[in-house]
Amino acid sequence: MSGYVATDGQAYERSMGRWSRRLAEPFLDALALPPGGTVLDAGCGTGALADAIAARDTTARITGVDISEAFLVTARARVPGAAFRTGDIARLPDPDGTYDAALSLLVLQFVPDRAAAVAEMARVTKPGGLVAAAMWDFTGGFGFLRAFADSVAAAEPDGEAFRTRYWGDAVGSPGRLAALLTAAGLHAVAERDIMIRQHFSDFADWWDPWLTGQGIAGAFVATLPPDRLARVAALARRAYQAGAPDGPRSFVAVARLATGRRGA
Numbered sequence: 001m002s003g004y005v006a007t008d009g010q011a012y013e014r015s016m017g018r019w020s021r022r023l024a025e026p027f028l029d030a031l032a033l034p035p036g037g038t039v040l041d042a043g044c045g046t047g048a049l050a051d052a053i054a055a056r057d058t059t060a061r062i063t064g065v066d067i068s069e070a071f072l073v074t075a076r077a078r079v080p081g082a083a084f085r086t087g088d089i090a091r092l093p094d095p096d097g098t099y100d101a102a103l104s105l106l107v108l109q110f111v112p113d114r115a116a117a118v119a120e121m122a123r124v125t126k127p128g129g130l131v132a133a134a135m136w137d138f139t140g141g142f143g144f145l146r147a148f149a150d151s152v153a154a155a156e157p158d159g160e161a162f163r164t165r166y167w168g169d170a171v172g173s174p175g176r177l178a179a180l181l182t183a184a185g186l187h188a189v190a191e192r193d194i195m196i197r198q199h200f201s202d203f204a205d206w207w208d209p210w211l212t213g214q215g216i217a218g219a220f221v222a223t224l225p226p227d228r229l230a231r232v233a234a235l236a237r238r239a240y241q242a243g244a245p246d247g248p249r250s251f252v253a254v255a256r257l258a259t260g261r262r263g264a
Contacts, residue, residue: 004110005219006067009046009074011212019144019198020048020106023255026194027105027134028052030257035059037100041082042089042121043067043107047075050082063099065089090116094124101125104133106255109171110216114180122184127264131186134194134257135172141254142172144198144206147239148217155235156228162220177258186260194255202247203240207233 006012027049033039036059041050044064053060062082066072072084087093089104090113102121111117121131136142149167152159171177178191200206213222224232240249 004216005214005222006045007070008212008214009068009071011209011218012046012071012214013074015209015212015218016106016215017046017048019196019253020045021052022196022198023134023194023253024049024052024105026196027103027132027255027257028056030192030194031101031103031130031132031259033057033060033101033130037061038098039063040065040094040099040102040121040124042092042102042104042117043111044072044075044084045107046071047078047082047084049103049105050075050079050084054079054081063094065092090120092120092124096123097126097129098124099126099129101130101132103131106135108133108177108180109135109138109166114171115183118180119184122181122186122260122262125262127262129262130259131181131184131262132257132259133177133181134255135177137172137174137193137254137256138167138170139173141193141195141252141256144251144253145217148210148236151235151239152220152232156232162216166216172256174256177256178260181258181260184260185263187263189258189260191256191258194257195252196255197250197252199250200248203237206240206249207236 038061041064044066050062064084065087102125108114149163153163181189210218210221
């Protein structure tokens with residue numbers, strides 16, 4: 001069974017990158033970061049969050065860390081004023097108390113040791129500083145991808161295992177992120193939902209980006225032989241159209257945001 005694939009930043013931008021860009025703005029609205037701060041973008045990917053921070057505050061000092069060098073190539077071109085480096089966010093080399101804020105946008109679902117990653121984010125944050133993480137509520141708030149997961153689970157021999165891997169352990173479900181922040185010793189931990197809406201012009205706009213093989217749905221699709229790919233595409237089309245003619249669709253997505261402060 002395929003996992004998360006992060007080998008082509010430009011291809012990712014066509015698929016899930018559009019979601020990251022749209023979520024970055026309300027994520028920052030909820031945090032209200034002070035100007036001129038040092039900010040860690042933990043699991044920065046192709047730079048959607050770093051780009052949004054830089055656009056709001058040209059004095060912010062942004063460091064992005066991601067395990068995918070291919071994604072970082074895109075991030076560096078996108079946000080030339082930020083410092084990006086390859087690394088594991090569960091094993092950061094930074095000294096204690098390096099950053100005013102440590103942020104994670106749409107990453108923790110895919111980190112093998114989430115507790116270690118959050119503990120590292122807390123460690124490198126200054127006393128009194130902010131730690132914040134957001135993740136899609138895969139179970140109840142991400143219909144765009146749930147339609148695909150349910151379709152393959154019902155029809156494909158390894159589809160149930162694919163769905164279980166991500167939907168059976170949904171970090172964005174209420175209470176999960178807050179528990180991680182609390183376990184890391186953070187104070188004033190709170191959770192809230194962030195809702196966005198994404199628009200697609202037609203089925204091809206929804207489906208074709210997954211054929212690039214990026215992310216989790218793309219990784220699943222990329223392993224399929226031609227006959228199974230055609231069957232899954234037909235199922236996905238039925239899920240997208242839902243009995244109506246092909247054309248524009250609009251999907252709501254809900255992310256769970258958790259915030260906390262490092263103690264003095």
